[in-house]
Amino acid sequence: MANHNKTAAEGRTFRRYRDGDSKPESWQEQIFKAGWSYKCPVYVQRTPTCQNGCPAGEDIRGWLDVVRGIDKPPEGVAWQEHAFRRLTRANPFPGIMGYVCPAPCEDGCNRRAVEDRVGINAVEQFLGEAALKAGYSFARPTKETGKRVAIVGGGPGGLACAYQLRLKGHACTIFESRAELGGMLRYGLPNYRTPPAVVQGEIRRIIDLGIEVNTGVRIGKDISFVELDQSFDAVFWAIGTQRGRIPDIPGAHAPNCIGGIEFLRAFNEGRLPNVPQRIVVVGGGDTSIDVTTVARKLGGVSATKPDGSPLTYTADMVTSAAVHSGQKVTLTSVLPVQRLKASEREVADAQSLDVAIMGEIMPLAVIVDGHGRATGVRFVHCMHDKDGKRVPKEGPEFEIPADLVVFAIGQVADMEGLEVLDNGRHAIAPGPGFQVLGQPRHFVGGDIVAPHLLATAIGHAAIAAEGIDALLRGVPAARRPHIDKHHFDIREHLRKNAKPVDGMVTSPEAVHNFENRSHREVIESDALFLAHFATTERIKREERRLVDLFAQGGERIVPLNADQAVAEAKRCMSCGLCLECDNCVVFCPQVAVKKVPRDQHAVGYYVTTDYTRCIGCHICADVCPAGYIQMGLGE
Numbered sequence: 134m135a136n137h138n139k140t141a142a143e144g145r146t147f148r149r150y151r152d153g154d155s156k157p158e159s160w161q162e163q164i165f166k167a168g169w170s171y172k173c174p175v176y177v178q179r180t181p182t183c184q185n186g187c188p189a190g191e192d193i194r195g196w197l198d199v200v201r202g203i204d205k206p207p208e209g210v211a212w213q214e215h216a217f218r219r220l221t222r223a224n225p226f227p228g229i230m231g232y233v234c235p236a237p238c239e240d241g242c243n244r245r246a247v248e249d250r251v252g253i254n255a256v257e258q259f260l261g262e263a264a265l266k267a268g269y270s271f272a273r274p275t276k277e278t279g280k281r282v283a284i285v286g287g288g289p290g291g292l293a294c295a296y297q298l299r300l301k302g303h304a305c306t307i308f309e310s311r312a313e314l315g316g317m318l319r320y321g322l323p324n325y326r327t328p329p330a331v332v333q334g335e336i337r338r339i340i341d342l343g344i345e346v347n348t349g350v351r352i353g354k355d356i357s358f359v360e361l362d363q364s365f366d367a368v369f370w371a372i373g374t375q376r377g378r379i380p381d382i383p384g385a386h387a388p389n390c391i392g393g394i395e396f397l398r399a400f401n402e403g404r405l406p407n408v409p410q411r412i413v414v415v416g417g418g419d420t421s422i423d424v425t426t427v428a429r430k431l432g433g434v435s436a437t438k439p440d441g442s443p444l445t446y447t448a449d450m451v452t453s454a455a456v457h458s459g460q461k462v463t464l465t466s467v468l469p470v471q472r473l474k475a476s477e478r479e480v481a482d483a484q485s486l487d488v489a490i491m492g493e494i495m496p497l498a499v500i501v502d503g504h505g506r507a508t509g510v511r512f513v514h515c516m517h518d519k520d521g522k523r524v525p526k527e528g529p530e531f532e533i534p535a536d537l538v539v540f541a542i543g544q545v546a547d548m549e550g551l552e553v554l555d556n557g558r559h560a561i562a563p564g565p566g567f568q569v570l571g572q573p574r575h576f577v578g579g580d581i582v583a584p585h586l587l588a589t590a591i592g593h594a595a596i597a598a599e600g601i602d603a604l605l606r607g608v609p610a611a612r613r614p615h616i617d618k619h620h621f622d623i624r625e626h627l628r629k630n631a632k633p634v635d636g637m638v639t640s641p642e643a644v645h646n647f648e649n650r651s652h653r654e655v656i657e658s659d660a661l662f663l664a665h666f667a668t669t670e671r672i673k674r675e676e677r678r679l680v681d682l683f684a685q686g687g688e689r690i691v692p693l694n695a696d697q698a699v700a701e702a703k704r705c706m707s708c709g710l711c712l713e714c715d716n717c718v719v720f721c722p723q724v725a726v727k728k729v730p731r732d733q734h735a736v737g738y739y740v741t742t743d744y745t746r747c748i749g750c751h752i753c754a755d756v757c758p759a760g761y762i763q764m765g766l767g768e
């Protein structure tokens with residue numbers, strides 16, 4: 134029959150069915166005869182939409198269940214630690230994620246159909262901060278396999294892969310061409326977005342697993358591909374894309390035209406104490422926004438304090454003075470301003486710093502003076518035709534004067550010395566399981582495959598680590614599932630109750646009528662009983678505007694406290710897994726659903742059905758808020 138859960142936008146109803154709804158929608162439903170059927174409830178675990186949207190593949194519902202108190206920690210372990218350990222099975226950087234992951238998980242969160250998404254990223258940040266404060270470390274492997282893996286690139290992808298492999302007992306050596314580990318986290322994202330203590334703390338915790346680190350070593354130059362290949366049992370490539378793309382227009386190679394990545398790297402290395410007065414940034418994505426906000430933070434070289442006295446370039450003074458200095462930063466994009474690729478929050482930040490944003494204009498040429506230096510950029514208004522191709526609009530060309538031009542239009546990899554891996558497009562092509570095509574002992578992940586997010590690089594690394602582990606153990610790599618995430622394993626919980634009886638091991642696993650479809654099915658909001666959930670406002674973190682941050686210092690995003698984190702986790706509807714609400718027990722007219730005795734209880738095994746009493750009325754399935762109960766063929 135029709136499910137009349139409505140979305141938040143449609144206005145929620147407390148009815149699952151409308152009056153007069155009596156006709157079955159599908160032949161599967163026709164088995165119901167009046168108030169009974171030949172179907173009985175089975176318990177079906179599915180992947181929640183949040184988890185499906187997390188590129189790192191975190192078991193989000195799992196660690197939220199720990200925070201909200203459904204999944205209890207072992208004796209003597211704090212819930213914060215239990216949740217942290219569950220989360221870090223997939224992603225060893227919860228603190229960093231809390232500051233900079235744009236949280237695609239929240240975009241898909243089913244709770245939106247009630248009133249607003251769950252603040253997953255905020256709870257994750259809380260756990261990351263709590264773990265650093267408490268000094269939780271990762272347990273070193275108890276057994277060494279004797280196998281050695283080289284990890285090329287010490288960014289988030291490389292570090293995440295080293296972490297996963299080390300936990301499996303393999304020796305890992307990271308080769309990083311720069312002086313410090315972190316990749317774009319350290320050299321790309323402006324350091325006011327990623328608190329250094331959090332970045333250093335989370336990297337240190339991984340290295341403390343016993344990982345060898347060689348910084349200042351570029352593979353392909355200091356060590357050749359062949360040498361590396363011969364010295365290790367397997368190699369993981371996470372070299373990212375380290376060069377800004379420069380457009381193919383006249384004048385673009387003038388000495389005062391640079392790539393966005395080069396600009397940000399200079400800032401993060403402290404080599405950029407100030408910038409010239411007029412800066413034109415060509416882009417429209419997150420990198421271009423970072424460039425503009427850094428430029429505003431630094432301020433112009435000729436900036437003076439409001440009282441006219443010269444500046445001394447301590448960070449805060451420069452910033453507050455530069456904001457008043459008349460320094461002009463213009464961001465240009467070929468897209469309309471409302472459709473910039475950068476996130477809304479980043480665009481608002483740039484606007485709060487008086488960055489001028491001009492949409493739908495395309496650069497034609499960089500104008501250079503007699504010394505070959507850029508003095509401006511010539512643009513024309515543009516639009517996109519019906520095939521999405523960019524075309525100039527009729528009308529006059531115009532110039533924007535510039536002392537510095539920054540192109541933030543994408544990055545390319547540096548494949549010098551690594552031509553054997555180059556797929557012809559300055560990237561390394563992955564095969565199944567992120568194995569490099571044609572190189573069975575080599576795996577790849579992160580931006581070098583396709584630039585995206587930190588969480589994406591971390592997700593690739595976890596999958597590649599499983600492939601490398603299989604290779605090193607000499608077993609065939611497991612076939613990757615359709616939904617390739619870290620799934621909650623109910624059997625792990627059920628087995629803890631297994632008891633030997635007369636030489637046989639019995640386990641609720643055998644009796645609990647349970648099916649795990651997490652690897653192939655996602656549970657959407659229309660499969661939930663949304664009316665169960667009272668409207669509860671999302672607990673928001675304090676997110677400070679950059680203009681205030683630069684003037685006053687401190688952190689950009691203020692983490693939740695423990696009470697807030699628990700309250701926010703309680704908003705999670707536990708989509709696709711029992712949330713221990715008792716509805717099915719209370720509403721079953723046959724008293725066929727019973728709570729599992731306390732000493733046998735496990736997460737996902739909270740209730741059980743007496744199939745001798747069940748008449749298949751499907752009331753339990755209708756009132757299950759989490760969509761965990763499905764009517765299956767039974768006796």
Ligand SMILES: Cc1cc2nc3c(=O)[nH]c(=O)nc-3n(C[C@H](O)[C@H](O)[C@H](O)COP(=O)(O)OP(=O)(O)OC[C@H]3O[C@@H](n4cnc5c(N)ncnc54)[C@H](O)[C@@H]3O)c2cc1C
Nearest residue numbers: 286288289290310316317321352372373579580585586587
């Ligand atoms: C300006 C900017 C802002 C961003 N903001 C965000 C954000 O807010 N949120 C988000 O989720 N993502 C963001 N990203 C994307 C994110 O930073 C990347 O997706 C992520 O860092 C990719 O990780 P990686 O390990 O693949 O590559 P990288 O982080 O690039 O690390 C690769 C490492 O390999 C090293 N290396 C390269 N070649 C060699 C070699 N031959 N030998 C040895 N070492 C080598 C490099 O020095 C580098 O340290 C941003 C990216 C940029 C550029």
Ligand code: SF4
Nearest residue numbers: 187234236238254588
């Ligand atoms: S890593 Fe990003 S996408 Fe994944 S749970 Fe955290 S915030 Fe969500």
Ligand code: SF4
Nearest residue numbers: 183242243705706708
């Ligand atoms: S309600 Fe909870 S389980 Fe469901 S999608 Fe949102 S965070 Fe995930």
